[in-house]
Amino acid sequence: MKKVSIIGCKNYEFETVREKILESINLLGGLEKFVSPSENVFVKTNLLAKRLPEKAVTTHPVFVAAAAHILMEYGCSVTIGDSPGGPFTQSALKGIYKTCGMDFAAEKSGAQLNFNTNTVQVPFEEGKVLKKVTMVEAIHNADKVIDVCKLKTHSLATFTGGVKNLFGVIPGTMKAEYHLLWPSYNTFANGLIDICLCVNPALTLMDGIVGMEGDGPSGGNPRDIGVILASESPFALDMAAVKIINMPYKMVPTINQTIKRGIVKPSDVVLVGEDISQFIIEDYKLPKTVIMNPFLRRGKGNSEKLATDVCFDREKCIGCGVCFDNCPPKAIYMENHRPEVDKTKCIHCYCCQELCPETAVFAEARLK
Ligand code: SF4
Numbered sequence: 121m122k123k124v125s126i127i128g129c130k131n132y133e134f135e136t137v138r139e140k141i142l143e144s145i146n147l148l149g150g151l152e153k154f155v156s157p158s159e160n161v162f163v164k165t166n167l168l169a170k171r172l173p174e175k176a177v178t179t180h181p182v183f184v185a186a187a188a189h190i191l192m193e194y195g196c197s198v199t200i201g202d203s204p205g206g207p208f209t210q211s212a213l214k215g216i217y218k219t220c221g222m223d224f225a226a227e228k229s230g231a232q233l234n235f236n237t238n239t240v241q242v243p244f245e246e247g248k249v250l251k252k253v254t255m256v257e258a259i260h261n262a263d264k265v266i267d268v269c270k271l272k273t274h275s276l277a278t279f280t281g282g283v284k285n286l287f288g289v290i291p292g293t294m295k296a297e298y299h300l301l302w303p304s305y306n307t308f309a310n311g312l313i314d315i316c317l318c319v320n321p322a323l324t325l326m327d328g329i330v331g332m333e334g335d336g337p338s339g340g341n342p343r344d345i346g347v348i349l350a351s352e353s354p355f356a357l358d359m360a361a362v363k364i365i366n367m368p369y370k371m372v373p374t375i376n377q378t379i380k381r382g383i384v385k386p387s388d389v390v391l392v393g394e395d396i397s398q399f400i401i402e403d404y405k406l407p408k409t410v411i412m413n414p415f416l417r418r419g420k421g422n423s424e425k426l427a428t429d430v431c432f433d434r435e436k437c438i439g440c441g442v443c444f445d446n447c448p449p450k451a452i453y454m455e456n457h458r459p460e461v462d463k464t465k466c467i468h469c470y471c472c473q474e475l476c477p478e479t480a481v482f483a484e485a486r487l488k
C-alpha cells in the first residue's frame with residue numbers, strides 16, 4: 121500500500137503553505153516516519169533554469185521555504201539545491217538561486233544552499249538500464265533526500281513530477297550524455313526510474329498550487345491547480361498527480377514502465393486527505409509533442425510514422441546559443457548567429473526547448 125495525501129492550497133502565503141504541507145505529512149504518519157531530528161537532509165527542488173517563480177518552471181520558493189522550515193524546526197540540518205540544466209558551477213548556481221527565489225527560501229527557513237559542485241559515481245547494480253549513477257556529491261552524502269517537485273507537463277516525458285525531478289541529481293551538462301544513452305521514450309523512462317530508485321527519496325512533496333500546462337517543462341503556461349501532494353513513494357505520487365491533470369497513465373512513459381516493472385501498481389495507491397475529484401482539471405493542456413504523436417498518446421512509446429521537428433521562432437530568438445550549447449548530439453549549429461537543426465542528428469530530447477530563455481523553440485509535426 122502506497123499512501124498519497126492530497127490537500128488543497130490556493131496560494132503561496134507562507135504560513136498557509138507550511139500548515140498544509142504539515143497536514144499532508146501528518147496524514148502519512150508524521151515527519152518522524154521519514155526523518156530523524158539529527159539527520160542531514162537534502163531538499164531536492166526543481167530548479168530547471170533561471171526563471172522567476174511566477175513562470176511556474178521551478179518549485180515555488182515559498183513551497184521550498186515551508187518544507188525546509190518544517191524540517192529545520194524538527195531539528196534536521198537542511199540543504200536546499202538542484203543541478204539545473206547547463207553547467208554545474210558555483211557562479212551558475214548563484215544566479216539560479218537568486219532568480220528562482222532560493223535565497224529567500226534559505227533565509228526564511230534557516231536552511232543552507234548547496235554550492236558543492238563535486239560529483240560522485242554511485243554503483244547501482246539493480247538498475248535496469250543504468251548500473252552506476254554519476255550524481256551530485258551533496259545529494260549522495262545526505263542522510264535523507266526530500267524530493268520537492270513541481271507539477272508540470274513535459275515535451276519529452278509527457279509529465280514531470282516526483283520521478284522526473286530526480287534527473288536533476290545528474291550533474292549539469294552530464295544530463296546530455298544520458299539523453300544520448302536513452303534516445304527512446306521507454307529507455308529514457310527506465311533511466312529516470314533507475315535514478316529515482318538509486319536516490320530513494322525518504323519523502324516526496326509536490327507543489328501543485330500553480331502547475332505548468334502546454335509545452336512544459338519551461339515553455340508552457342502557469343495554471344492554477346490549488347493542490348499539494350505528499351507520499352513516501354514518488355511513483356505513487358505521480359500516479360495521483362496525473363489524475364489531477366487528466367492525463368491517462370498510458371500516456372506517461374515513466375508510469376507505464378513503473379507498472380510494467382512491478383514497482384508500484386495502480387491498485388497499490390491509496391489516496392488520503394481531501395477528495396481528489398474536486399481538483400481534477402479536465403482541459404489541462406498537453407505539450408504539442410504529445411498532441412502530435414498518436415503513438416505516445418496511446419502509450420506505444422516511440423512514434424513509427426509521425427515525428428516532430430524542432431523549429432525556432434525567428435521573432436523570439438535572440439541568438440544566445442543556449443540551445444546550441446546544450447544539444448546532446450550537437451544537432452544544432454549557428455548560422456548568422458541564429459540556430460539551425462541537422463534533422464538527421466536530432467534525437468528529439470527537447471533540451472533546446474527546455475533551456476531556451478525566450479521560449480523560441482517549438483515542435484512541428486512531420487510524416488516520416
Ligand atoms: S536558446 Fe532560444 S533564444 Fe537562444 S539561440 Fe536558441 S532558440 Fe534562440
Ligand code: SF4
Nearest residue numbers: 447466467469470472
Ligand atoms: S535539436 Fe533539440 S531536440 Fe534535437 S537533439 Fe538537439 S536539443 Fe534535442
